[in-house]
Amino acid sequence: MHGQKSDPELHAPLNIPLRISANFGELRSNHFHMGLDFKTNKKEGYPIFSIDQGYVSRVRISPYGYGKVVYVNHPNGLTSVYAHCSKFNTMIDSVMQALQIEQNENEIDVFFTADEIEVQVGDLIAYSGNTGHSQGPHLHFEIRNTATQKALNPLLFGFEIADHISPEIMSLRIYSLTQEGYVIPGKIQKVTLPEKNKGQIIFADTLAIHPNFLCEEGNVGFSFDMQDLFDEESNLCGIYSSRLEIDDQLEFCQAIDSIDFTDSRYINNHMDYTAFTNDKRHFQKTFKTLGNPLEIYPCDQNGIKKIEANKVYHLAFSASDFKNNETKLSLNFQAESKAFMSCREIFPAEKYLFPDSSYSFENEKIRFLIAKNTFYEPVLKNLSLNTPFSIGDVDQPIQKTIAVAIKSPVSNSEKYYVQVITSGGIKKALKSSLLNGWINAESEYMGTFSLNQDKTPPTIAAYNFRIKDQKISKSEIYWKIQDATTSVQSYNLYVDGIWKPVYFDNKSYTIGYEIPEVFSGEHQFKVVASDQCNNTQIWEATLNID
Template identity: 40%
Template sequence: MIQSLILPFFLVFIHLSSFGQSIPEGGYHAPITIPLILSSNFGELRPNHFHMGVDFKTNNRIGYNLYSIDEGFVSRIKVSPYGYGKVVYIDHPNGVTSVYAHCSEFKGKVDSIVRLTQEREQDFAVEIFPRKGEISLKKGEVFALSGNTGSSTAPHLHFEIRDTKTEAALNPLVFGFDVADTRAPEIRGVKVYSLTKDGYRFPNKSTVRTATKGRSGYYVSGNKITIPANFCTESGGIGIAVDVIDRLNGAPNQCGLYGSILIVNGDTLFGQRTDRVPFESTRYVNSHKDFEEYSKNRKKYHKCFKTTHNSLPIYEYGGNGVIKCSPGDVLKIEYVGYDPKGNRSTLNFDIVVSAGEMNPEDGLGLDLSYLQPGYSLQLENENRQIQFGVETVYEPLKLDESTLDTEIGKASVPVQRAYTIKVKSSDEPDGKHYIEVITAKGRKRTMITAYQDGWYHAHSKYFGKYSLKRDLTSPTIATKNFKSSTTYTSSKKMTWKIGDAHTGIADYDLFIDGKWYLIEYESKGSFVTFNRPSGIKGSKEVKLVVVDKVGNKKEWVKVIDFR
């Protein structure tokens, strides 16, 4: 017992010192030189991914200098109206890459290479991989300003550290940055599930309790949770998940859990430590968290068990966390949640298994109507072919073949890897077809189709009702910061609202007297901005062209006198 209780401290100590070896002498330069206050930490649960970096607050404004945390060279620059927006990647000599996302603008050589590339490709969205040594930076050198571009919804710096070789995201909070954190994780609830030996949850066999903070750690009412005997099976058992968040100093923001340990009857059974998340497996967050609690109730249940196919490298102690049980058992549960600074919270309770019959059904989805993780499957009729790869689902999913023409799986069930939908149609292929899937929240997801021998096909990462459609609607363009009747302007900035009803915007270009000029597209505000270079004067034809993903085009043309 004593041994298991001191384990968490021991672990935190060991791993800090092992990461210490990759910190350069004198430490890293801060990426931003205002107090490092986090609005999000590494490993936070997000839709379809873990948060792969930390978000530093920037006082609700843009334009702070961004500093290279160490000497190095710029290895990648990307400009996109989505995701990371304007982002810079810097490779450092000790084998890590630092990433600075949502920048408002670039500086120096980074800025000039982006402008040249945008001119050459006649595109705002560019991705550049400078040669090694092409853009060298000294430790603490400024290369960009903080911003709010891409999918960012408020000004901040999204900062990542990656392993240069594997590109796996590493937890920046173990690299010695001056981030104050004296607050322990907050445990809010605990859930007990009936599980198969593979860690799959039996439907409707779980129970939830609220966790309350007491003098000696968190507790549940009565210090015990009683479960029915039929939660137990011959080869499976039970598992627990804990609704837990963390906060750091200086901000009220809810952050994510770093580490946890589950001890059952004095034996350490399962652990999580979120030091490294590869991009290939980040979507397994859908299996790590209680997906339904997250999507319906925004609760942050971290499972203390894993399914056989969950490839996240964040788990410890080798097992899958399934706790063996029999009717009449009393199991002593100790849960420890901790952060990188060693702040920890504990939750202790007993699981009491009632007397009675075990569940005779010793597995899930054993008949052929189930799509099983680890198995591929094809469903087909005269007009449809649905091909599922081995990594489509996280848990067995019952499929209903009778609705195959209009619906696949369940909209509320997450998908790990895209599956293929093939729809037979006599429609002539004119490049305008797409497949639409309606998600659990009613959102329409559109997939561009390919056509072959009478079949349209597309790949979907969503289950739900689907249909083959044609997009014949052109994008829309409206003036934003000036009247549509404008014939002259002295303004240095012109903005237009652009949109597209179905497949979405693929390209946008501005021509003045036939010459291409850079416009910046902000997808979240659905507008494009033209910052007029000082040389443009006099009466000119201004043409804005917007094209959607199936090639429908809209043009806005007007003669404007630039003053």
């Protein structure tokens, strides 16, 4: 099953034992985990080494996503990626700082050519950290195909991680499906499984599928709540491969070798989204809904199984990790009856929005624009073009953003933004722009939309020092910058009138300035911050540095 040969020449990215806290393909919110997370003893600052020779092809500094990240292109057509770094090596740090100063931009994404920053195998390129969207110090490590930028399973390249434990399969779900693999609303049957014994789960009784579960076409599909463990680690990871047979016929298979970043959000269709979002369960479907482009299903079968009522079927399922530790499940099932209703009648066109259509709904107050393949399955329309404006089902995910425009009550105000209230009553301030009297935004959520105002600038406060301090004897001073209504969009520090690069930590909402070695005496500090609606705050003080 493993697609590529491992390369014994690769250098480990860390010089501490490689312990995994998350593996490739693990289920995350709106994406698959695209690499391996290596533990760094809950600390920052471990040296990170290039796994092979090549050149630094890209370095990015962002408060979000990968934080501070280095990409290295290698001669064998692969790119290695090292994310959430605390800092880069001295050379990369000075190159990046010079570019930040040149552009007066804190957040930069720089691409380099092959002759700029060459690296040898094992060269120190950065230090591990916790920058960007990271829940604690670790190294997020990826291997990509340089040409396609698809993420590859790094375990294909031979990092030795001890694993002798087969996956856990906790429970399964049966779904009544249309021929396209759309789940019939409310037709989900939940089945708890007996415990695994020597890698086998045997469900002794014949499982009865509820009466009136199937529609006339009689299609079912399954999902399995599965996780995997590495030896001596408590972190639950994702499984690697699975295989479903019914009556000895292959119906579905999965192997997570490669994921395209543009497809990664299709995880919302690969897993049982509601179980993941509401119950933190990791149900992975063993059927492929029409339109799912993920390249993790290496056989032709789509797992959508047409069944007869009152006939016993035998299901054999197996799940494996990368080291081929396997858990097998055996189960008989039988449907008691079929409904007389066709699946097609379940989704009337006047009540639902469909994946294979594009939509535009508008009047003089509001416009909704929906591209084709925005939805994974038919979703309830819930359309209102009068206040409160609404569209769709708040509890369902979408693949593409919905364009929303609301007519501005005044012709020139940039202080307005579009707000969406989505699942659980959560309010999101959407990044909005004024154009021809309309406030425009892109929404990743369905829900209720309104026009709100933000006239309040961010707050800026001294974080680890006081303005009144006689002398400040810190190696680094911090400010906390927050915006109550929307979010902080820009932050700039000037020391004695000169712009200085800073990093915005999106977890503590702070920026820090490292005090230079020879710097004692009075200095003028100025911090300027703006929010999404261009409300600007200025903090100024003369500080006496020790």
